Amino acid sequence: MKTSQLSPLQTGKRRLMGGVGLMVLLALGGCEIVPIQPILQERSVLLQRMDAVIRGAQSQGGLRMVSQPDPVMTGQTLQVNVESAQAGYLYLYQIGTDGKTLSLIFPNGVDGANYIAPGSTQLPRASWQLRAQGPAGIGYLVAVLTQQPLNLLSVQGQANWGQFTTQTPYAASSTTLREIAP
Numbered sequence: 168m169k170t171s172q173l174s175p176l177q178t179g180k181r182r183l184m185g186g187v188g189l190m191v192l193l194a195l196g197g198c199e200i201v202p203i204q205p206i207l208q209e210r211s212v213l214l215q216r217m218d219a220v221i222r223g224a225q226s227q228g229g230l231r232m233v234s235q236p237d238p239v240m241t242g243q244t245l246q247v248n249v250e251s252a253q254a255g256y257l258y259l260y261q262i263g264t265d266g267k268t269l270s271l272i273f274p275n276g277v278d279g280a281n282y283i284a285p286g287s288t289q290l291p292r293a294s295w296q297l298r299a300q301g302p303a304g305i306g307y308l309v310a311v312l313t314q315q316p317l318n319l320l321s322v323q324g325q326a327n328w329g330q331f332t333t334q335t336p337y338a339a340s341s342t343t344l345r346e347i348a349p
Contacts, residue, residue: 210266
């Protein structure tokens with residue numbers, strides 16, 4: 168077995184690079200990641216945008232969604248069952264019960280595997296939960312299924328601005344989310 172010796176210059180370079188890496192890690196470790204808050208919209212504007220997405224779907228009847236329990240109590244977890252006649256990339260949006268926010272809830276930072284096969288898909292998966300966060304009221308879940316994956320950063324950014332992102336052709340479905348106070 169042959170061992171190699173490093174020259175003093177190579178040893179110094181390695182120490183410098185290791186030190187720079189450590190400084191970067193320490194600097195990033197001290198940073199706080201602040202999520203971007205959705206821009207508040209008028210309820211009627213979000214509902215009009217949701218309606219346009221549903222009406223613009225070219226695969227009518229190819230996607231169906233049901234949430235359980237119905238109604239859901241604030242703080243309680245819920246399940247969503249999405250049935251699709253075709254494979255594709257699933258994007259799940261929520262219009263908050265406040266009527267003013269649109270959020271992309273799937274795919275997310277914990278579960279990015281949004282390609283689904285035809286049939287039934289249960290969300291959330293075991294790695295995350297979907298919890299009613301209030302206030303009590305009526306919200307909506309909107310599912311969009313595209314044939315090609317969308318740019319996730321763009322989808323998230325558009326949702327923060329109250330916009331749905333689609334790609335022709337696509338299928339879409341919505342369901343009412345009724346949330347009640349405990």
